[in-house]
Amino acid sequence: MLDETRVYDDLGRQPGPQDLPPDLEASDWWSDEMVREAGLPVTDVPFVSVGGGIGSFVTVDYLRIAGVPPEDIRVLSNLDRPWRTYEYLTRVSQIPRAERIRSDSASRPDNVWGFPSYALTEAIRTRSARPLWQVLREPDFADFYTPRLGMVLTGMEREAARIRYWDMLDTGQVRTVRRRWGGGYFTVLAVNEPGGPSRMVAYRSWFVHLAVGYAGLKFLPELRQFRDTSDFHRVVNAYEDHEHVYTALRQRTGRVLIRGSGIVASRVSERLISERKRHGLQTEIVHLFRTYVEGAHGPHPWSRRAGGDGFAYQGFNYPKSVWGGQLKARARRSEGRDRARIYAEIGGTNTAYRRHWQRQLREGKNGGWYRSLAGTMGDLQQGPDGRLRAYVDSDSSRVELCADYVIDCTGLDGDITSHRVINDLLRHANAGRNPIGRLDVSRAFEVRGAASGDGRIYASGAATLGGYFPGVDTFLGLQIAAQEIQEDLARMGFGNRIGPARSLREWWRWLRDRPI
Template identity: 60%
Template structure:
């Protein structure tokens, strides 16, 4: 890394910089912000940054050429926080394919082979062989994923590339490349901001935030109650602890994987501690059975749920759907997303048994409806006013409401994207997120010989669906690495070099 240019006294963004879509080196120097040169910069420091850096390290880029700006210490930190809150601790299994390994770009050996070897359990291989026909999909334990990422992060010297800080914006540089404005941790430097000057920038900042259902958000704000109405992605152990002390009722909102995990936790606790918990489950869209426009596009479902092994139909990661979507533009693309979309959850046999027991035992009640509002009853409990499609209004009363409807939020809620949309030339795709090329370059943001890439949830709606998944991040990283090879930043990766790199991975030899 080059030494910083001598800073002028101020070291913060000036009105001149804030208002200019493109900056010159002189403008930055005049503002007195220290500047560092680094050819490739990735912003985020979560799974998306890690996977991209892993590809590029394996492709042959030295650590001196790359930095990752992040406010977290390990790439799995945010992911682990969200999975733990949504009831997948390290010992439980995530919803991801055995061959989707963020720590291993070849996906071989798969997690199933690794866990079979480690646990000496050949049953995993039988499950792998017979999935999804006779068995549930085999999926890895969260702990297996985090441990193997830690091993790989050490192998590629991830922490040599990590720079702590909060990215404020990325602006184009006159003459090519980009300036990335970073707010370092307080007290870590003499100025409020530092700037990285790079030819290539990669954005992988994850979900802009949690999404709250409007009626629930209104209740929380009005009553200043963040304890009884919770989002499943927030820590909410108080709900389960309360239910251990006395019988209670919980309202669940949402029909995805998080709802099924939360339900499973409630059922597990009922069994384990002999609880009397009552569950009311409100589906906005109640799926009664197989659904889809025609026999070649029909998904299984029932009892309110749409069933699907993973977040997307499997062929988005390499098969027919991936090939089809790659060719579609505009409204056609949006229609294809709609056809394969919709909230869904995997049909897991153990959980299905619990659901059946819940229905027949009268402690699990599923209803279709939209909630007009939530109010506090005189005894302090929560009344939901639920209106069904058939006009019936129900008013279930509960001690807790758990919002399991997800993470999405508008990309412009993230200040980096908001800035890019306003000043950087970026624009939205047919689904309202960031429009990227097939090689994940953010459209409209080219700057001389520089390229701005983005991967992850912000790019959903592009030529490749499945962006917010392990394998999706790897597909994006593959495209980015190949694009960087075309631009001469790194060598191309052919079969021989790939094989020799795989052996390095297998023997845990540093790249």
């Protein structure tokens, strides 16, 4: 049986075991005296980044390039590597290190300049022009070029060593961030002691950066109910380790119900089909779509997305103009309902059109062992024969589907109140929500309403989706947010401005792998 608690541990979202003293827990503002009387040791550092994932990594990278010494930065995290959660999620969603991820060639979290791109780097390392030729022909005559996961992770490891990332990392579970009387913030970290209870440390800083990612896995109500009353073995989330499903299907014939229409659903279907062909299996696949897409669609003729076979097709998470074109400019000047309308137009679940996978789908349909349907799952039960019974409401009818396994690919939990640190910020730091319900940030990614004297809280990543910049939960989006944050900090005297001369000099140092 799968241990769901362990899955959340892997995501780095489990709460720490220790509670704050009651007077600190109830107070919106903390004084130095209150913290001292509570017995919390205090560490002074100007800048604290909470999360320790790729969002923290790229922000710290910008600050180091801007000349901020490592002694002035602390990353508070329960992750020993910035890419740990990302690698876990990609691995269990069927993208091991040798496979290609869904990211642009120039979106390099290890290289703020984006040059040389992944395609150029791969061409040089393999002594082949094929990656560059693919870039020149994409997307009409070839699939979009995307880098291999291994190349991305190796690059981040190299850059982490270059900027002395591990000298800035303090491991533990962040408990809360509270405003400090006199300016700045206290960030409380619960540190696990070997063989004993955890202890709490308060970090006193002027600036706090939040890059906490998603709160955990998302299960729709009927799947949650089934898992609560049955087991975790046959109904799984694609973002948890479910290798046992593929192992079992190699030993006996079975039917799998896939639920979802994004990139993970397409990867899971590809894995199942590849396993079927490689091992000569008789696996049947049923794909359930909440909304079945049959062709091109969109709000108007000049803003349409390709589609077919139930999927909406798009090269990357968002249209490319989100990162530096008309959509970016439009979102940056929008407010309230107008901004929510933009997100509704460009959002929606989609996946990349990959030619090899399309051939697999056609083969499955022609062979009758892959079929798809549209509807919502009304109930999930275990039948007398031990198999799963899924009752799907489609139009005006209800269809019963039998399956041995259900793989849910509907994503991660985007509710910001599910994350303890952000929920605490909403309740105690006057933070608010943006037009689509996530954390409200300014154009510089400062959390609105949470200023404390000259101190500022910034946030980037999935928690800020719905702000002035779409595409925040991508490599390039995290880098753009980091650049905005660094420039805002430089205006307040923390770090240097990265002008042309500094940028060129630091790029040359990066190219030669010279430590900062």
